[in-house]
Each structure stands twice: as structure tokens, then as C-alpha cells.
Ligand SMILES: Nc1ncnc2c1ncn2[C@@H]1O[C@H](COP(=O)(O)OP(=O)(O)O)[C@@H](O)[C@H]1O
């Protein structure tokens with residue numbers, strides 16, 4: 271059954287900020303080991319959806335099942351221990367700590383590892399993210415690509431089953447974005463499910479097998495990337511806008 275094959279299943283999510291309905295009856299499912307991309311115009315509710323899935327925001331309505339368990343009432347830390355990790359649009363490393371120390375904290379607090387197991391997890395994660403040469407650098411001295419790689423590594427060090435990425439590629443050059451794509455593809459190859467919000471669609475589709483488009487708090491398309499990118503409602507709400515901006519930029 272579809273339910274057994276999904277790692278995450280959210281039904282009828284509604285989130286309001288005052289009178290503003292930011293998520294409006296959103297249904298969203300992620301299969302085991304699946305990578306899903308989320309696109310949509312600014313203000314569509316993409317980040318809020320990740321906040322609701324990760325436990326940062328509480329929905330007014332709806333239910334979230336993770337690995338078959340109802341996590342709707344659990345906070346960020348509890349969901350992280352179950353295996354939901356996320357990266358932020360603006361990286362949030364612990365300043366005053368080295369890259370390695372940042373990962374050790376993530377492995378201890380997020381995965382519950384101690385001693386050599388935590389050290390091993392931190393080192394493995396650094397290696398996968400290409401950050402071993404920066405292990406002893408203070409987090410606040412890193413350039414943008416390295417801050418993004420650290421943000422990814424901190425989420426990964428918590429041993430997630432599901433990784434939620436919010437515009438991790440934003441602000442990077444094409445060559446830098448390609449480095450991130452390779453890391454995220456390697457994470458996916460380990461069997462970790464991924465939900466990735468990104469505006470750089472050609473980068474996104476190198477990793478994800480499914481695209482969801484949101485507009486004004488609703489899911490307006492969900493399916494194979496080719497089909498979603500050809501969808502008239504998606505072109506109208508999102509891609510047309512981007513093409514318009516490009517032709518006038
Ligand atoms: N904490 C908040 N308080 C009030 N309004 C918010 C808050 N967070 C987001 N919003 C509003 O919700 C809408 C969706 O925001 P967001 O989820 O960040 O969209 P996206 O990530 O798709 O750009 C926007 O109109 C935004 O201004």
C-alpha cells in the first residue's frame with residue numbers, strides 16, 4: 271500500500287499567520303528514499319511547509335505521519351531524533367565553534383551519539399560534504415559555499431531518514447551549485463529521502479525525480495518534473511514570471 275511505502279505523509283495542512291492563510295489544505299507525501307523538489311513563487315508557502323514538517327511551526331489543521339507515526343504534536347528536537355533534519359535558507363552554524371565542533375554537536379544532540387561514535391559520524395559527514403580540509407576552521411570565517419556545505423553537513427550528522435533543504439543553492443555560482451548537487455546526489459544514494467526547495471530548476475532536476483509546485487499556499491502541480499514544468503498553471507504562476515523577469519532583466 272502507498273501508505274506503507276511513504277516515509278512522510280501530511281494531510282490537510284493548514285497554517286495561518288493572523289488572517290493570512292499560508293498553507294491551505296496541503297497534502298504532501300514523500301516516498302521512502304524518494305527525492306522531491308518544491309518550486310513556486312516567493313511567498314507561496316514553501317518555507318512554511320518545511321517549518322510545519324520539521325516542527326518549527328504548528329499547523330492549525332492537518333496531520334503529519336512520519337514512518338507511520340503521528341508526529342504532528344512533536345517539537346523540532348523530537349522530530350530530529352526520529353530522523354527529520356532540515357537546512358535553513360540562511361545557514362545557521364554555531365559561531366565561535368569550529369566546523370568539526372558544529373558537527374559533533376549535531377551528531378550528539380540530533381542522533382544521540384556519544385564518544386567515538388559521535389566523532390566517527392562527524393568525520394564521515396565532513397568527508398561526504400568535502401569539508402575535511404576545513405574541519406578546524408571557525409564556522410564564522412567560512413565563505414558562502416562552505417557555509418552551505420556546513421549547513422548540509424550539520425543536518426546530515428543527525429543521521430536523518432528525511433532531509434529537508436531550503437534554497438541551499440541560493441546565491442551560488444553554477445560551478446558551486448554543481449558541487450552541492452554532487453553532494454546531495456551522494457546523500458540520496460545512501461537512501462536518505464530528500465525534500466528540496468530551490469529556484470534553480472535545472473539544478474534541482476539533476477537530483478529529484480518528482481516536482482511539486484506551490485502557489486498561494488496550495489499545491490498546484492505534483493508529478494514528473496517534465497510534466498510539472500509543462501503544466502499551464504505552473505507556467506502561469508511561476509515559470510512565466512521567471513521568463514518575464516529574464517526577458518526584462
Ligand atoms: N512568521 C510569520 N509571520 C507572519 N507571516 C509570515 C511568517 N512566515 C511567513 N509568513 C508569510 O507567509 C507567506 C509564505 O511565506 P514563506 O513560507 O516564507 O514562502 P516561500 O518560502 O514560498 O517564499 C508570506 O506571505 C510570508 O510573508
Ligand SMILES: [Mg+2]
Pocket residue numbers: 316317318359
Ligand atoms: Mg522560502
